Structures are given as structure tokens and as C-alpha cells.
Amino acid sequence: MPNDHHNAPQTGLSYYGLSLLSYLRESHPDLADDADFIRTRAQAAAEAYSCIIRSGGSRIEAAEEADTVLYRGLHFSxxxxxxxxxxxxxxxxxxxxxxxxxxxxxxxxxxxxxxxxxxxxxxxxxxxxxxxxxxxxxxxxxxxxxxxx
Structure with missing residues (x-):
């Protein structure tokens, strides 16, 4: 029988949402089914990326800031x-x-x-x-x- 717990929040997730979900499954499996948390973090990361790009930053700087936002508070497991x-x-x-x-x-x-x-x-x-x-x-x-x- 498939484990719906691991598949539920995946529907319609962005790049950041999928990245976070993958990380959560590895390091914080108790959070992997929290679709609201994943969606909120993914949106914040995407906004951080866009903000850096709009202000003239490089794609590398934008990606680093997005990752900082996406994984804040999750580095220690x-x-x-x-x-x-x-x-x-x-x-x-x-x-x-x-x-x-x-x-x-x-x-x-x-x-x-x-x-x-x-x-x-x-x-x-x-x-x-x-x-x-x-x-x-x-x-x-x-x-x-x-x-x-």
C-alpha cells in the first residue's frame, strides 16, 4: 500500500517547495506532510530570489538568499x-x-x-x-x- 503521507503535499509545488520537501523527508520527516509550512517557505524563498534580482543582484546571490530563507531554522536536525x-x-x-x-x-x-x-x-x-x-x-x-x- 502506498504511503500517502509522503505524497500528499507534493501536488503543485514549485521548485523551492519540492527542494524543501525533499530536504524535510531526509532531515525532518515529521514536517514533510505540513503542506502549509512548505508552501509558505517556498513562497518566501521565491520572493527573496525575486527581490535580489529586482535590486540588481546576481542569480548566485539571489539563489543563496532564497536558500537562506528556505532552510532557516532547519539546518540542525x-x-x-x-x-x-x-x-x-x-x-x-x-x-x-x-x-x-x-x-x-x-x-x-x-x-x-x-x-x-x-x-x-x-x-x-x-x-x-x-x-x-x-x-x-x-x-x-x-x-x-x-x-x-
């Missing part, structure tokens, strides 16, 4: 970090091919852990990242110990 924790720390329990699905299942618990952190675009480059990684590792271990798989 809690889901991606959780998937990395599962792949790196629990490879003996959760097979590699199941790591992304497991991360999606455990994402609500990971969000609870991450609430005390400021998850900005550059978060992975901060000292706090190691603390979050350690907390996520402990959380996954507790969940596995309690039979949640």
Missing part, C-alpha cells in the same frame, strides 16, 4: 542526530536499515529531552551538542531496556 545515536550507539540492537524508522518512532521522546536546549541552526557546532547526544543515548537505552523498540 534532532531527527538526524537521533538516527546517528541509534546507528552509532545501538548498532548491535537496531539494524542499520531500521535506524531511521526507529528514530522517527522515538522522536517524541527525543523532543522532550531536547526541550532544555536551544536548537539553533549551528547547534551541532556548540558544546551543548555533546550533552544532548549523551542524553539521547541514555534515553534510547532506557526505552530499549523497557521494551520499546
Amino acid at each position: 534532532l531527527y538526524g542526530t537521533l538516527a546517528n545515536v541509534i546507528r552509532s550507539e545501538f548498532a548491535d540492537i537496531i539494524p542499520e536499515e531500521d535506524a531511521r524508522e526507529a528514530a522517527l518512532i522515538l522522536l517524541p521522546q527525543a523532543r522532550e529531552v531536547a526541550r532544555s536546549y536551544e536548537l539553533a541552526d549551528d547547534f551541532a557546532a556548540t558544546p551543548q551538542y555533546a550533552l544532548l547526544y549523551t542524553e539521547l543515548t541514555g534515553t534510547v537505552q532506557i526505552l530499549l531496556d523497557n521494551g520499546i523498540q
Whole structure:
């Protein structure tokens, strides 16, 4: 049976909308079915591009600004970090091919852990990242110990 969750917001999307949808499916799958979010971001990116071009900027400058608008606040992925924790720390329990699905299942618990952190675009480059990684590792271990798989 096809997964309608992944196909629903795709209809009629612009270049920016499709680019964002593809990125969300990889890094923020919990947002991939938010058609309003995707449409709003895509429109803002297209407007940013047009604005730079109208003001005499180059296509490269316009594309860079559009990408900045499109991906603002999405560079750090809690889901991606959780998937990395599962792949790196629990490879003996959760097979590699199941790591992304497991991360999606455990994402609500990971969000609870991450609430005390400021998850900005550059978060992975901060000292706090190691603390979050350690907390996520402990959380996954507790969940596995309690039979949640």
C-alpha cells in the first residue's frame, strides 16, 4: 500500500517547495506532510530570489538568499542526530536499515529531552551538542531496556 503521507503535499509545488520537501523527508520527516509550512517557505524563498534580482543582484546571490530563507531554522536536525545515536550507539540492537524508522518512532521522546536546549541552526557546532547526544543515548537505552523498540 502506498504511503500517502509522503505524497500528499507534493501536488503543485514549485521548485523551492519540492527542494524543501525533499530536504524535510531526509532531515525532518515529521514536517514533510505540513503542506502549509512548505508552501509558505517556498513562497518566501521565491520572493527573496525575486527581490535580489529586482535590486540588481546576481542569480548566485539571489539563489543563496532564497536558500537562506528556505532552510532557516532547519539546518540542525534532532531527527538526524537521533538516527546517528541509534546507528552509532545501538548498532548491535537496531539494524542499520531500521535506524531511521526507529528514530522517527522515538522522536517524541527525543523532543522532550531536547526541550532544555536551544536548537539553533549551528547547534551541532556548540558544546551543548555533546550533552544532548549523551542524553539521547541514555534515553534510547532506557526505552530499549523497557521494551520499546
